[in-house]
Amino acid sequence: MTEATERTTAAGTDAGTAETTAETTAGPPAETDGQVSAPALAVPRPARAGRAETVRFAATHTLPAFVRGAFQVRPRVVAAYAALGQQGWSAATLRAMRARHGGAPVEVRGLSGTLLVLLDPADVRRFYELPVRTLAMDAPDKYKGLSLLEPTGVICSHGDTREERRRLNDEVLAADRPVHPSCTEFQAVIAQEAPALIQGSELDFPLLRRTVARIGRRMVLGDAAAGDEELARWLLVIREEANWMRMRKGRAVAAEALYRKAAARVEEYAARAEPYTLAALARSHPAAAGPDAAALDAVGQAHHWLLALDAVAPIVARTLLLLAAYPAEQEALRAEVDGGGAELPRLRACVQETLRLFPVVPDLVRVTRAETEWRGVHYPAGTAVLVPALFHQRDPEHIPAAHQFVPGRWLRPGAAQDIRMAPFSHGGGRCPGEHLGVLTAAELAAAVLRGHRVTGGRPAVDPCLPLPGIISAGIRLTLAQR
Numbered sequence: 001m002t003e004a005t006e007r008t009t010a011a012g013t014d015a016g017t018a019e020t021t022a023e024t025t026a027g028p029p030a031e032t033d034g035q036v037s038a039p040a041l042a043v044p045r046p047a048r049a050g051r052a053e054t055v056r057f058a059a060t061h062t063l064p065a066f067v068r069g070a071f072q073v074r075p076r077v078v079a080a081y082a083a084l085g086q087q088g089w090s091a092a093t094l095r096a097m098r099a100r101h102g103g104a105p106v107e108v109r110g111l112s113g114t115l116l117v118l119l120d121p122a123d124v125r126r127f128y129e130l131p132v133r134t135l136a137m138d139a140p141d142k143y144k145g146l147s148l149l150e151p152t153g154v155i156c157s158h159g160d161t162r163e164e165r166r167r168l169n170d171e172v173l174a175a176d177r178p179v180h181p182s183c184t185e186f187q188a189v190i191a192q193e194a195p196a197l198i199q200g201s202e203l204d205f206p207l208l209r210r211t212v213a214r215i216g217r218r219m220v221l222g223d224a225a226a227g228d229e230e231l232a233r234w235l236l237v238i239r240e241e242a243n244w245m246r247m248r249k250g251r252a253v254a255a256e257a258l259y260r261k262a263a264a265r266v267e268e269y270a271a272r273a274e275p276y277t278l279a280a281l282a283r284s285h286p287a288a289a290g291p292d293a294a295a296l297d298a299v300g301q302a303h304h305w306l307l308a309l310d311a312v313a314p315i316v317a318r319t320l321l322l323l324a325a326y327p328a329e330q331e332a333l334r335a336e337v338d339g340g341g342a343e344l345p346r347l348r349a350c351v352q353e354t355l356r357l358f359p360v361v362p363d364l365v366r367v368t369r370a371e372t373e374w375r376g377v378h379y380p381a382g383t384a385v386l387v388p389a390l391f392h393q394r395d396p397e398h399i400p401a402a403h404q405f406v407p408g409r410w411l412r413p414g415a416a417q418d419i420r421m422a423p424f425s426h427g428g429g430r431c432p433g434e435h436l437g438v439l440t441a442a443e444l445a446a447a448v449l450r451g452h453r454v455t456g457g458r459p460a461v462d463p464c465l466p467l468p469g470i471i472s473a474g475i476r477l478t479l480a481q482r
Contacts (some may be wrong), residue, residue: 012245023245023275023386034133034208044106044375044376045377045379046104046105046377046379047101047102047104047105047106047107047121048106048107048109049097049106049107049109051394053096053097053100053106053108054108054109054110056093056096057093057097057108057117057178058110058406060086060089060090060092060093061090061093061094061388062110063113064081064086064089064090065362065363068081068110069240069243070142070145070242070243070245071145071146071149071239071242071243071307072236072239072242072243073473074243075472075473075474077203077473077475078470078472079472081470081472082459082468082470082471082472083470084470085469086469086470087390087469087470088469088470090388090391090469091391091394091469094117094119094391095389097117097119098119098120101119103119103120103123103184103478104119104120104375105117105119105120105123105374105375105377106119112140112141112384113384114383114384115384115385115386116374116379116383116384116385116386117386117388118374118386118387118388119192119388119400120384121392121419121420123374123375123444124328124387124392124419126374127364127366127385127387127420127430128419128422128425128426128427129427129479130306130372130427131283131371131428132162132427132428132429133158133159133370134368134369134370134372135366135367135369135372135385136158136348136366136367136368136369137154137155137366138156138157138158138367139365139366139367139384140367140384141219141365141384142155142246143155143156143364144245144246145242145243145244145245145246146242146247147246148238148241148242148252148255148256148259148308149235149238149239149242149255149259149303149307150300150301150303151300151428152165152296152297152300152301153165153300153301153303153304154166154169154190154301154304155304158369161295161296164287164292164296165296165297165301166432167287168282168285168287168288168296168301169301169432169433170432171248171285172278172281172282172285172301173278173305173432173433173435173436174435174436175341175432175433175434175435177435178343178435178439179343179435179439180436180439181276181437182219182276182277182281182286183342183439184342185276186219186276186439186440186443187342187443189215189218189219190215190440190443190444190447191234191447192209193214193215193218194211194444194448196211197211197447197448198307198447198448198452201478201479201480202476202477202478202479203320203448203476203477204475204476204477205313205314205317205473205474205475205476208313208316208317209310209313209473212309212310212312212313212316212444213232213310214226214227214479215312215440215444216305216306216309216310216312217231219230219277219309219440220276220279220306220309221266221269221270221273221277221279221302221306221466222269222270222272222273222274222277222279222280223274224269224272224273225273227320228269230407231262231265231266234258234261234262234265235262235303235306235307238255238256238258238259238262239307241254241255242255243355262303263300266279266299266300266302266303267299270282270283270299270302271283278302278305279299279302282298282299282301283298283299283301283310285298303347304358305433308431308433308437309440311360311436311437312440312441312444313438313473313475314358314360314475315351315354315355315360315437315441316441316444316445316448317470317473317475318354318357318358318475319350319351319354319441319445319449320445320449320454320475320477321454321457321459321461321471321475321477322350322353322354322357322405322461322467323350323445323449323454324407324454324455324456324457324461324477324478325405325457325461325462325463326463329350329407330449330453330454332346333346333347333350333449337446337449337450338450340450342439344439344442344443344446345411345413346407347442347445347446348408348410348438348439348442349407349408349409349410349411350442350445351441351442351445352407352423352436352438353405353406353407353409353410354405354411355423355424356393356394356421356423357393357394357403357405357435358470358471359389359390359393359423360423361389361423361425362388362389363386363387363388363389363390364386364387364422364425364429365384365385365386365387366384366385366429367382367383367384368380368381368382368385369381372385387422389423389425390469392422393420393421393422393423395420398420399420399421399429403466403467404463404466404467405463405467410420421457424437448479449470451481451482452479452480452481452482453479453480453482454479455478455479455480456477456478457475457476457477457478458475459471459472459475459477
């Protein structure tokens with residue numbers, strides 16, 4: 001589950017004057033009355049993408065991200081990108097930009113304004129270190145989409161309201177605990193739903209997606225919501241419209257009306273949900289009865305939790321597909337999976353490695369609320385800043401075996417704080433549902449593996465080659481009883 005439901009949305013290009021500037025400029029020594037004064041101090045200047053770079057960046061990175069879908073992934077588009085190797089185009093563009101500008105942050109102009117792209121790990125570290133009040137999460141394009149599907153969510157908030165909503169999310173989702181207080185009940189929900197996945201010798205993605213959706217509704221809203229396919233359809237329509245970021249004004253208005261219907265349904269479920277569910281925990285939170293309860297909208301946070309839990313389906317599918325391709329890793333899980341413990345450290349590491357390779361959020365976008373400085377260059381408030389997280393997580397210059405499935409890297413002390421890998425972001429914008437999301441994915445994968453081996457799958461994955469940049473969600477797995 002992830003707070004940071006972010007995508008690069010500055011699609012399109014500005015065909016303005018091509019400009020690539022030097023990082024610093026300094027004038028020659030000045031002469032005054034026959035004396036040579038000290039040379040002028042070097043003045044850092046921003047690195048700006050030229051016309052060709054801008055077009056290439058838009059064509060290989062921002063436009064594909066928009067077409068893919070920022071809030072509801074379009075499966076056919078992803079399948080096409082996988083076949084074409086689109087992620088390789090994007091990575092090549094970013095590597096070329098980094099080489100040309102010496103790793104400096106690069107200004108790229110687009111239809112939505114200027115985007116500052118961070119290509120060096122030192123700048124990425126500072127991105128995570130800056131407080132959210134300075135580097136806010138509600139970047140304009142992202143806000144346009146999220147304001148349709150979770151208008152009172154944390155990412156759509158700023159200032160004190162954002163802090164209050166974030167505090168509620170942290171406590172309901174148990175952000176500081178690897179095992180959620182409701183873990184026993186959530187494990188029971190998964191155990192009840194998982195048998196549907198292992199009835200035959202194959203497990204296809206549509207079945208996995210439906211099962212995960214039922215699990216998510218039960219965990220968030222309670223057992224009464226498990227079979228509510230109408231609510232699921234409403235939320236899907238809203239998410240699909242959010243992809244357009246309010247460009248289709250009439251349909252955006254219709255999506256707002258549909259959100260109100262969905263919100264009323266969510267409130268009904270929350271009022272009678274089992275005490276361990278996320279909606280019940282939010283409803284019983286002290287802040288939900290405080291003087292600012294209406295603005296806080298505690299139960300309204302459930303819309304993001306439902307969205308995030310739906311993302312568990314492709315995570316589980318890709319994790320199991322990789323375990324089929326790496327049978328030694330699958331075998332190493334045997335004792336842990338059969339033991340039935342709550343923490344499942346090695347299987348969690350497999351989930352985290354899957355997310356490093358195929359993150360739910362490939363790009364992190366923020367907007368500055370005050371003037372910021374990057375490598376001596378000052379940028380005004382309102383500057384959009386992009387970290388291409390997938391590019392950094394698969395960067396062979398900084399990540400060993402960057403394109404291989406190596407779960408053991410997550411078992412090293414401090415791995416979760418390694419800024420080179422950020423499947424759940426870092427700093428003040430780190431996802432509060434990180435532990436719960438990984439737990440849910442690991443528990444569901446364990447439920448499949450307890451009585452079965454995953455012996456193969458489609459699309460085919462060759463462990464002897466670098467893993468592809470994209471694996472489409474249309475995964476089909478072959479199971480064998482053991």
